[in-house]
Amino acid sequence: MGEIELREKIIGYLMKKTETSSYGVGKRESHDSSAFYKRSLYDGIFVKPTPKKEMSEIEIPLPEDWVSKIYCASSTNMEKVPENSVALAFTSPPYNVGKEYDDDMGLREYLKLIRDVGKDVYRVLRPGGRYVINIANLGRKPYIPMHTFYYDIHMDLDFLPMGEIIWQKAKGANGSCAWGSWMSAKSPRLRDIHEYLLVFAKQDFSRPDKGESDIGRKEFMESTLSVWEIPPESAKKVGHPAPFPVALADKVVRLYSYIDDVVLDPFAGSGSTCVAAANNNRYYVGYDISKEYCALAKQRILNEVAPKS
Ligand SMILES: C[S@@+](CC[C@H](N)C(=O)[O-])C[C@H]1O[C@@H](n2cnc3c(N)ncnc32)[C@H](O)[C@@H]1O
The missing domain is CATH 3.40.50.150 (Vaccinia Virus protein VP39)
Structure with missing residues (x-):
């Protein structure tokens, strides 16, 4: 599958009716995120969904x-x-x-x-x-x-x-306590x-x-x-x-x-x-x-x- 075809396919999955604005969206339902998936971030994307027709031929x-x-x-x-x-x-x-x-x-x-x-x-x-x-x-x-x-x-x-x-x-409240660095920036350890x-x-x-x-x-x-x-x-x-x-x-x-x-x-x-x-x-x-x-x-x-x- 070509890259453009692939991107269109991914866009197809996610395309609904609203659009992502620079402020995000209030509601996720019916959201058109195609503008997001067209961004360069998704160029050369690693995911390769299989075409539906090919999948329908697989015996389960x-x-x-x-x-x-x-x-x-x-x-x-x-x-x-x-x-x-x-x-x-x-x-x-x-x-x-x-x-x-x-x-x-x-x-x-x-x-x-x-x-x-x-x-x-x-x-x-x-x-x-x-x-x-x-x-x-x-x-x-x-x-x-x-x-x-x-x-x-x-x-x-x-x-x-x-x-x-x-x-x-x-x-x-749980998790083992980082006593070695108690209330100090020396080496606080995450729990x-x-x-x-x-x-x-x-x-x-x-x-x-x-x-x-x-x-x-x-x-x-x-x-x-x-x-x-x-x-x-x-x-x-x-x-x-x-x-x-x-x-x-x-x-x-x-x-x-x-x-x-x-x-x-x-x-x-x-x-x-x-x-x-x-x-x-x-x-x-x-x-x-x-x-x-x-x-x-x-x-x-x-x-x-x-x-x-
Ligand atoms: C974290 S435990 C799984 C615990 C499980 N989720 C439960 O709720 O009981 C990991 C398990 O992997 C098993 N294990 C280790 N190497 C394995 C392998 N090559 N094939 C299958 N099981 C393996 C261990 O015997 C162990 O029981």
């Missing part, structure tokens, strides 16, 4: 016996999952910070793992499918801006960046109370197919804001060193997938994404390399997924 496998399973294997090769089959992947990768499941990998080796998994997620996602990655930045001396590496890797794999959500885990959810899409920003959404008006309005305040999950309660709350997965599942879609977690851990998917009438698929966590995820699914009426 139906969920069959490969769904509703936790696979105990590395997600660098999710051979049980057919290509173009998954609507949403939501995950929190190992952070490589010394949790009991973490190897002590160098940054390059670690990012290679994230890339290899991202590549296979791209393969299994259907056109318009989303990959939502929960990640935190690390350290202070220096600070490792992990999310910037994640953007580089996934955009290089042709994922389309759609936005990011700040997951606010605490109101503010993180947030993590990121990076949102990517495969081939298109919108789903080319039709489906049934089950998100209410109030939740949609809240979930489309870029800051989500949800308390963290207790590792002790779940029995995994770094679970995210099922409530977080619930919101992602309802915002980014339709009923009966397939939802994948390539680093499933204790199965939080799978529990959320099943309880929201989606199919789940989980991969984890640890036998212990695969067993835990299966048990949580048995305990926490409500029986279908």
Whole structure:
């Protein structure tokens, strides 16, 4: 696709009825942002949405016996999952910070793992499918801006960046105290109370197919804001060193997938994404390399997924 054609296509997605003025716009609905997307900022843009016709020719496998399973294997090769089959992947990768499941990998080796998994997620996602990655930045001396590496890797794999959500885990009083620099400009240290959810899409920003959404008006309005305040999950309660709350997965599942879609977690851990998917009438698929966590995820699914009426 030529550059002009591509720009016109992007403009087409975003073109509505109002226009961006130098003062911004009061209302986002029916907003014509074509002037914005024609600016040089978008010249040579990295995103390459696939033409609709090409996407319509892609065969989407139906969920069959490969769904509703936790696979105990590395997600660098999710051979049980057919290509173009998954609507949403939501995950929190190992952070490589010394949790009991973490190897002590160098940054390059670690990012290679994230890339290899991202590549296979791209393969299994259907056109318009989303990959939502929960990640935190690390350290202070220096600070490792992990999310910037994640953007580089996934955009290089042709994922389309759609936005990011700040997951606010605490109101503010928490976080370890920077006593070494107490009330001094000598070396004040920031105390993180947030993590990121990076949102990517495969081939298109919108789903080319039709489906049934089950998100209410109030939740949609809240979930489309870029800051989500949800308390963290207790590792002790779940029995995994770094679970995210099922409530977080619930919101992602309802915002980014339709009923009966397939939802994948390539680093499933204790199965939080799978529990959320099943309880929201989606199919789940989980991969984890640890036998212990695969067993835990299966048990949580048995305990926490409500029986279908
Ligand atoms: C941050 S935890 C995920 C926690 C999960 N979100 C939950 O709520 O329980 C990361 C998981 O990745 C798993 N893991 C590490 N390397 C892996 C690999 N190559 N393939 C699949 N899973 C892997 C670890 O065993 C760990 O359970």
